[in-house]
Amino acid sequence: MFRRIDFVILVLTFQLFNNSSFGQIPVVKTSIDTNRITIGDQIKLKYEVEKNKQQPVRFPVYTESLTDGIEIVGAPVIDSLKSGKGLNIVSLQLTITSFDTGLYYIPPQPILVPLSGFTDTILTEPTYLEVLGVAIDTTGTIRDIKANRRAPVTVGEILIYSLPVLLILAIILIVIYYLGKKEKQDAEPIQVKPEEPPHITALRELDKIKAQKLWQQQKQKEYYTRITYVIRWYISKRFDIPALELTSDEILSQIRELETARINYDILEDLLSLADLVKFAKGETDPDENIRHLDNAFDFIKKTKDRQEIPKGVDTLEAKNE
Amino acid sequence: MSQMNVNIQELNEKIKQESSFVDLINLEMSKVIIGQKHLLEGLLVGLLSDGHILLEGVPGLAKTLAINTLATTIEAKFSRIQFTPDLLPADLIGTMIYSQKKEEFQVKKGPIFANFILADEINRSPAKVQSALLEAMQEKHVTIGSETFDLPKPFLVMATQNPIEQEGTYPLPEAQMDRFMLKIVLDYPQKNEELGIMRENLEVEFPTANKVLKPENIMKAREVVKEVYMDEKIENYILDIVFSTRYADKYNLPEFKNMISYGSSPRASINLAKAAKTYAFIKRRGYVIPEDVRAVCYDVMRHRIGLTYEAEAENITSENIITEILNKVEVP
Structure with a gap:
């Protein structure tokens, strides 16, 4: 009899964990492009949750910073893809950067998993980010600030400046032409009939x-x-x-x-x-x-x-x- | 020479005889008036053309004396009326006065009932008095009450205007100026003439003119003046002069187009012809020559040309315009 009861409990527990709709506990994975960046560099930080297809999850809501010293650039990107039979992976990708050198600890992020009757919180793995400064070559000479880059010149801009110049040139040429013509005419002897006494x-x-x-x-x-x-x-x-x-x-x-x-x-x-x-x-x-x-x-x-x-x-x- | 056309020759002879009194008048007047030859000629032209004279000159140029002497030589009645701002038409032409003795209104004739009128400083009286005089000049009669009276013949008005002291005056309108046949502008006498005037006035007895004519002689002479021959060429010359004041650009005077506000009226043509004939008569000629027209042209035309503001701004006078016209219009 005892054996029979033990078997039944084992089967029920198995069934409970294996056949219920929330039978699989979501698995969270944290990945980062690199843990060491130069100041101002942008890298991707990705949280992936592998879960049952019907299981909803809620990521934290981010505004501008992930934690002190680490800024979020742009909007977080949420994506999902199939992972196996009845499973899928939901990912949250953040573009992060930092403008201050140092070693930053990225704490575990809470991901909420609503279950029947309550909400479970799964924490991501913590990670860190080391922000390095730029090495300054103090032995070299001091260089000026780079000049503004010039935009390419358009046809319209060329016309605005060249048309008045062309117009003035045309007027000068016309005046020279007429003066030359008049001089030529003046130079030509006019046949004047002598007045009769x-x-x-x-x-x-x-x-x-x-x-x-x-x-x-x-x-x-x-x-x-x-x-x-x-x-x-x-x-x-x-x-x-x-x-x-x-x-x-x-x-x-x-x-x-x-x-x-x-x-x-x-x-x-x-x-x-x-x-x-x-x-x-x-x-x-x-x-x-x-x-x-x-x-x-x-x-x-x-x-x-x-x-x-x-x-x-x-x-x-x-x-x-x- | 030459055998003159009979009529003209006869006319010439007639006029030589009839105009002989001109020498007499000149002789008598020259006893009293020294210089002012142009004024004396103008008086004779006005008298013999049945026209009236507007005289402009500063005081003391023998205006009153000249017309008074002319009246004396012709045995005519002379009146001098000093025009003042408070003068009334009745003071000039007369009025009706109630006679208690006869118990009726009687006509009291004004000073205008004379052969020669000197309207002194005509521009000092208001327009209603000026109009009364000018109407009498034109109509040759006046109406007092319900009765109309003819003015004596000859009837010559010589009105004077003072070119200075324009304050408080009533300048004659252009339309009324046109009624004067001549406008004579008097200038100061020459030095030798003024010496004669000075000596004359220092003498014990001021010379007087004798009566040498009667008003009837003047009326007869006026008829003879009308007979003076004026050729068509002279008529056209007069018309050219008058028309050039109206259409300056057509007569090669484009510079005066903007200087003349209005040209001379047909009265100018009529009076220029009449005055030229009279001038020929005074010169004892039976026909008019261009010289006669030119001699009277200034006096006849100067008050009949309206000047624009541009002309006044450039100090161009009507005399300048007449001179230029005479220099441009071809003489026949």
């Missing part, structure tokens, strides 16, 4: 008046108007007197001041006075007068065309001889 024009106009035989057609007014116009035009060109805008008296008073024309003053006065009568007072003239005044107009122009002008009052040898 006033006496030539005036004599030609008087010839025309003569040929038109105006007074013979009872057009004395037009005849004298045209003769006086030619004479006044000639005076304005020859003596630089604005005779076209002056009255007969004003013309005569200015002519009186000129040595050359003064000699022919009487001819001119006679012509202008009579012409005023014909033009403004319906004056009629006889044929002899018409011929004489046209001849006088020719004479006045011929006698004054070549003479050197001597202002009144200037006493020169040439003037005396004349």
